Amino acid sequence: MKNFLLLLGGLFPLIASAGHAKDDWPEPVSDHYTGRVLFDRLEIARTNQHEQSAVWDMMAWYGGDYHRLVFKTEGENVQNDGAPTDIEKAELLYGYLVSPFWSIQAGVGARGELSSDSSFEHYAVLSFSGLAPYWFEMDNSLMVNEEGDIQLRSETEYEWRLSQTAYLQPRVEITANVTDSEKYRRESGLSNLRVGLRYRQEISREFAPYIGVYWNQALGNTADRLQREGRQTHETGIVVGARVWF
Amino acid sequence: MNNSIDPSRRQFVKSALTAASALALAKVAPVWASPQGRHFKDSVLATDEVNLTIARKPLLIGQKVGRPITINGQMPGPLIRLREGQPAKLNVTNKLMEDTSVHWHGIILPENMDGVPGVSYEGIKPGRTFKYRYDVQQSGTYWYHSHSGLQEQLGHLGPLIIDSKDGDIGADREHTVILTDWTFSDPNDVFRKLKVAEGYYNYHKRTLFDTFDDIRQQGLEKTWQEREMWGRMRMSPRDIADVTGSTYTYLMNGRDSRMNWSGLFKPGEKVRLRIINGSAMSFFDVRIPGLEMTVVAADGQPVQPVTIDEFRIGVAEAYDVIVQPRESKAYTLFAESFDRSGFVRGTLTPELGLEAPIPELRPVPERGMAAMGMANMKMEGMTEGSMSSMKSDMSTKQPLPVDNIQIDHANGGHGPGAAMIAKNPVSRLDEPGLGLENVDHRVLVYSDLKGAHEWPDTREPERTIQLHLTGNMERYMWSFDGKKFTEVDGPIQFNEGERLRLVLVNDTMMDHPIHLHGMWMELENGHYPRPRKHTISVKPSEKVSLLISADAHGSWAFHCHLLYHMKAGMFRVVNVS
Numbered sequence: 001m002k003n004f005l006l007l008l009g010g011l012f013p014l015i016a017s018a019g020h021a022k023d024d025w026p027e028p029v030s031d032h033y034t035g036r037v038l039f040d041r042l043e044i045a046r047t048n049q050h051e052q053s054a055v056w057d058m059m060a061w062y063g064g065d066y067h068r069l070v071f072k073t074e075g076e077n078v079q080n081d082g083a084p085t086d087i088e089k090a091e092l093l094y095g096y097l098v099s100p101f102w103s104i105q106a107g108v109g110a111r112g113e114l115s116s117d118s119s120f121e122h123y124a125v126l127s128f129s130g131l132a133p134y135w136f137e138m139d140n141s142l143m144v145n146e147e148g149d150i151q152l153r154s155e156t157e158y159e160w161r162l163s164q165t166a167y168l169q170p171r172v173e174i175t176a177n178v179t180d181s182e183k184y185r186r187e188s189g190l191s192n193l194r195v196g197l198r199y200r201q202e203i204s205r206e207f208a209p210y211i212g213v214y215w216n217q218a219l220g221n222t223a224d225r226l227q228r229e230g231r232q233t234h235e236t237g238i239v240v241g242a243r244v245w246f
Numbered sequence: 247m248n249n250s251i252d253p254s255r256r257q258f259v260k261s262a263l264t265a266a267s268a269l270a271l272a273k274v275a276p277v278w279a280s281p282q283g284r285h286f287k288d289s290v291l292a293t294d295e296v297n298l299t300i301a302r303k304p305l306l307i308g309q310k311v312g313r314p315i316t317i318n319g320q321m322p323g324p325l326i327r328l329r330e331g332q333p334a335k336l337n338v339t340n341k342l343m344e345d346t347s348v349h350w351h352g353i354i355l356p357e358n359m360d361g362v363p364g365v366s367y368e369g370i371k372p373g374r375t376f377k378y379r380y381d382v383q384q385s386g387t388y389w390y391h392s393h394s395g396l397q398e399q400l401g402h403l404g405p406l407i408i409d410s411k412d413g414d415i416g417a418d419r420e421h422t423v424i425l426t427d428w429t430f431s432d433p434n435d436v437f438r439k440l441k442v443a444e445g446y447y448n449y450h451k452r453t454l455f456d457t458f459d460d461i462r463q464q465g466l467e468k469t470w471q472e473r474e475m476w477g478r479m480r481m482s483p484r485d486i487a488d489v490t491g492s493t494y495t496y497l498m499n500g501r502d503s504r505m506n507w508s509g510l511f512k513p514g515e516k517v518r519l520r521i522i523n524g525s526a527m528s529f530f531d532v533r534i535p536g537l538e539m540t541v542v543a544a545d546g547q548p549v550q551p552v553t554i555d556e557f558r559i560g561v562a563e564a565y566d567v568i569v570q571p572r573e574s575k576a577y578t579l580f581a582e583s584f585d586r587s588g589f590v591r592g593t594l595t596p597e598l599g600l601e602a603p604i605p606e607l608r609p610v611p612e613r614g615m616a617a618m619g620m621a622n623m624k625m626e627g628m629t630e631g632s633m634s635s636m637k638s639d640m641s642t643k644q645p646l647p648v649d650n651i652q653i654d655h656a657n658g659g660h661g662p663g664a665a666m667i668a669k670n671p672v673s674r675l676d677e678p679g680l681g682l683e684n685v686d687h688r689v690l691v692y693s694d695l696k697g698a699h700e701w702p703d704t705r706e707p708e709r710t711i712q713l714h715l716t717g718n719m720e721r722y723m724w725s726f727d728g729k730k731f732t733e734v735d736g737p738i739q740f741n742e743g744e745r746l747r748l749v750l751v752n753d754t755m756m757d758h759p760i761h762l763h764g765m766w767m768e769l770e771n772g773h774y775p776r777p778r779k780h781t782i783s784v785k786p787s788e789k790v791s792l793l794i795s796a797d798a799h800g801s802w803a804f805h806c807h808l809l810y811h812m813k814a815g816m817f818r819v820v821n822v823s
Contacts, residue, residue: 026345028364028393028803029731029817036442065723065730066662100665100718101480131720134477164449205439205446245443 035062036245040157043241045076045214049232053078055239061095068095070105084115091125102130109143121145121184135159149186150178165202169210171195177222187221200243208243279325279499281510281598283421283517294335296326298348300370300392300402301341308495308502312430314401315342315392322424322500322524323390323404330385330411336378338370345369348378349393349763350406351562352546352780355380357800360763362393365803365819369394385410386546387520387564389424396433398809399526401426401500407520408546416542417518417568421509425532425559425581425590427494427525437810440488440722447490450585450610451482475618479666481755483612485719486680488756488810489527491588496528498581498592506601507592513574517594518542519567523559526809529584529757529783531558531682532565534577534594535605539567541690547766547778548698557690558584558679560759560783562807565690569594576600584681584757586610611681616674617755617786618666646673647770648791653751654712660728660753663815664716668753668787675771679757679785697775701768703795707747711738715784715806715816717754722814724806730815737821738804740796748792752784758811759783762820764802767792781807796822 041057055076061068070093077085093107105127112120123145132138137157144150153175160168173194177186198212218226218233226233299318304311307321317323328334340346347369349361359380363369370376391403405422409415429436439446460469476483501507511517519539523530533539533556541552543566557565571577576595583589586607593601655667678689717724724730740746748767750760761781768776770791784790799822806816 025364025368027732028362028819029813029815031730031732032437032441032814034438034441065718065721097662097721100662101720131480133480134474135480161451161453162455163453164451168454205443 031064033062033064035060038243038245040243041239041241042244043210043212043239045237045239047235047237049235051078051081055241063095066097068097068103069093070095070107084113086113087111087120093125093127095127095129099130101132102128105129123151132156145181145184147181147183148179149181149184151186152176152178165208167200167202167208169198169200169212171198185225187225189220189222191219191222193217193219196239198239206245210239210241210243212239212241213237214239279422279501279507281508281595283419283509283511284415296334296336297339298323298336299339299341300346300348302343302400307428307430307500308497309504310430312428314428315346315397317402317404320404320500321401322426323402325405325407325422326390328382328406328408329413330382330408332382334378334380334382337375338378339375340370340372343372345371345394346397346402347392347394348376348390350378350388350390351761352386352388352564353380353406354383354764354766354798357764357798357802360802362763362803365801382408384408384546386543386548387422387522387566388546389522389524389562389564391524393803396437396526396809396813399427399429399433399436401428403524405520405522405524415518417516419511419515420518420520421594422499422520422522423507423509423579423592424499424522424524425528425530426497426500427489427528427583428497429489429493429495431493433526433809436489436493437813440810441814444720444722445482445485447488447492448482448485449490449492450484450486450587452484452612475615479618481618481666481719483614483617484610485755486585486611486613487527487529487583487587488722488808490585491583494528494583494588496525496530496581496583496588496590498579498590501592503589503591503604508598508600509579509592509594510598511571511594511596513572513596514570516568516570519569519579520564521559521567522564523561525561527561529558529560529759530581531556531584532579532581533557533605533687534569534579535602537569537571537577537594538688539569541694542566542568544695544777545779545781549777550696550698552690552694552696553688554690554694555687556682556685558682558783560757560781560807561809562759562761562781563779563783576602578602578604580605582607584679586681608681613680613755613786616672616677617680618669644772646675646772646791647747648673648749648789651710651712651749651789651791653749653789655714655753656727660714660716660725662728663718663723663725663730663733664714664728664753665718665720666753666755668751668789671751671753671787671789673790674785674788675769675790677785692769692777693771693773695769695771695777696773697768697777700775701766701778703745703797705745705795707745707793709741709744710747710749712749712751713738713818715750715752715754715758715760717756717811717816719755722810724808724811724814724816726816726818731817732815734818737801737819740794740820740822742796742799742822744796746794746796748794749789750782750784750792751789752786755786756808757783757785758816759807760805761807762794762802762804764798764800764820764822765794765796767794798822 037060073090075087091109093105095105110120127141129139175192196214198210200210202208216235223233314321360366385408388406499507579592675692766778
């Protein structure tokens with residue numbers, strides 16, 4: 001809690017006087033704090049197994065130009081399977097702009113099934129997030145849980161502009177485990193590759209419905225284990241959804 | 247976009263322009279923008295003491311009702327006429343719910359009368375009246391506007407004309423034309439959108455099909471090289487204006503193109519047009535098809551006459567031009583926003599109700615290598631055609647003082663606030679600007695301007711101050727030397743009485759109109775006398791040098807006059823002591 005307060009203090013420094021104005025005069029120009037909530041993906045996915053699920057991928061931030069408080073969450077709820085909602089990530093981070101296009105974010109996260117009896121996995125996370133040369137939007141994270149298991153995840157998005165309001169957006173997400181984890185049934189090595197392609201049409205800048213396809217492939221030891229257990233190692237699907245921000 | 251005019255609608259407007267409806271129109275726009283204009287030796291309309299009341303009120307703007315900030319019930323505010331050598335008595339009453347202010351743009355006056363909250367005074371509280379008193383020591387075309395928050399975007403501005411001692415306007419008649427950009431959105435929302443969603447208002451971005459077209463036209467290799475360079479920098483060659491015609495309605499004297507502001511003339515008369523760019527974010531390209539214009543003043547200060555067909559006017563700049571229409575027909579006064587997202591037109595006409603053809607908007611231009619500070623690198627097929635002409639001029643042209651000035655960047659750049667560094671900034675005073683390089687008529691360039699007479703201070707500069715214009719589009723951070731106003735320790739120090747050279751280096755992809763309060767900037771463009779400016783537009787990757795006599799004691803604002811750039815931090819205080 002104490003750390004959290006310190007963090008808030010960093011976000012909202014006392015309005016520093018630039019030393020020009022008399023005491024009771026207003027500053028001619030002051031810093032600006034704002035925020036944004038972005039549902040990059042808010043969609044219904046239908047798999048080749050005829051399973052239907054609701055998926056979200058959301059990022060929200062509040063702060064100034066350099067310091068920001070960031071909240072990221074991603075998850076899905078498979079419909080009509082009776083299973084609880086699966087939260088793939090829920091992270092609260094402090095972000096600092098280190099170069100014109102990149103920020104470093106550090107914080108804590110939780111994931112697991114949202115039900116009364118399940119226990120969440122808690123972890124610390126460090127992210128390197130920003131815009132790479134050639135317009136690749138990236139979010140690279142390193143996660144360490146309570147057991148000391150280390151996982152890496154990299155998400156990359158790109159946009160081809162088809163018109164001033166229509167986009168074709170490829171998306172690649174790679175997950176790798178540095179360590180084995182018995183508790184969470186993770187195998188070391190590259191574990192998962194998710195590739196998507198979405199066609200998006202803006203109704204307004206803030207609201208843009210899309211349709212798309214994705215392909216999910218288990219890799220390496222993870223794929224071997226799934227095969228041993230007689231489960232699918234890959235999945236394809238179609239999605240319908242919207243990118244929404246406010 | 248907002249400014250497209252469908253022909254049937256135009257027809258309707260034309261037929262509706264009867265005497266009765268003309269009267270009705272007069273109510274929605276400032277009364278000073280009357281079609282008659284003023285004649286030489288007209289009595290000066292200004293009362294001895296001018297009272298201005300600032301209030302928010304609904305007003306018809308173009309085709310819709312908006313809620314601008316009005317001055318004496320008008321938007322833009324009343325035309326204030328002062329006379330050189332006389333005391334100005336201007337009383338400003340604030341009827342808003344928040345603080346306000348009035349800054350007299352381009353006027354030489356004492357620091358406590360300059361009207362910048364936090365620099366010259368505390369501002370004007372709601373319900374209070376501030377009495378501005380100063381001696382008018384100059385003449386020409388100026389303007390006034392709020393310096394509080396984003397009030398200027400809501401129309402808190404107006405023209406300020408100062409008659410010379412003899413009252414001569416150098417023409418038979420004059421019209422004042424103030425160009426503005428109006429949005430029905432809340433300016434704070436506009437600013438937030440710029441902050442959180444880069445490119446929100448830009449509907450002219452490159453598409454995949456533009457790439458295919460380029461490959462077809464110039465081949466895969468050149469297209470690849472060019473895309474590679476922009477992509478590596480994460481910059482867009484179509485990033486010209488931050489706020490565009492997608493939200494703006496462009497206005498001329500408070501009227502949109504359909505309402506068609508008209509100014510009367512008699513064939514053969516010399517008409518002086520005092521053109522002021524009072525917009526928040528929009529540069530305009532101004533022309534009158536069929537008429538040549540003779541520029542006689544820049545930023546209110548007389549220049550030796552230059553005859554041209556078109557000029558670009560940066561935000562907060564002013565040009566006086568003289569036109570002499572000889573035929574008894576209407577002429578369109580056309581102001582096109584420089585990103586080509588919209589326009590506003592008015593009409594010069596021998597009788598009310600006439601109009602002339604409206605030119606098409608020209609294609610959207612793209613920035614080329616020169617914008618990246620790579621003007622000297624040989625890249626063919628670039629869209630910014632000025633490069634070839636620059637190269638050929640280079641050998642014959644007299645070097646400018648700024649050509650010999652070494653540009654220093656902070657070690658390792660200017661920090662996260664600056665997404666770019668101009669690797670090789672050059673003087674671009676002889677370039678007409680983006681999109682005007684290849685037009686087939688005469689376009690005004692800064693190197694055309696020559697002062698009409700010598701200025702009092704003829705000393706050589708003793709000291710040089712270098713400032714870099716910097717920015718980061720992704721987070722909409724704008725600054726000098728990579729530091730926003732809130733990040734700097736103190737003011738820029740000018741020693742009182744000194745003569746100094748200010749060198750501005752534009753390390754961004756955008757044009758910035760830089761404005762110094764309280765003192766003139768003499769533009770070192772190779773001519774003598776130099777032209778004097780209160781606002782200087784600096785092109786991407788350009789370096790410019792200006793001479794300043796630090797003769798105005800006190801604290802003065804120095805900033806980019808793009809309203810949202812200033813708000814984002816591109817602001818400094820200059821202290822003269």
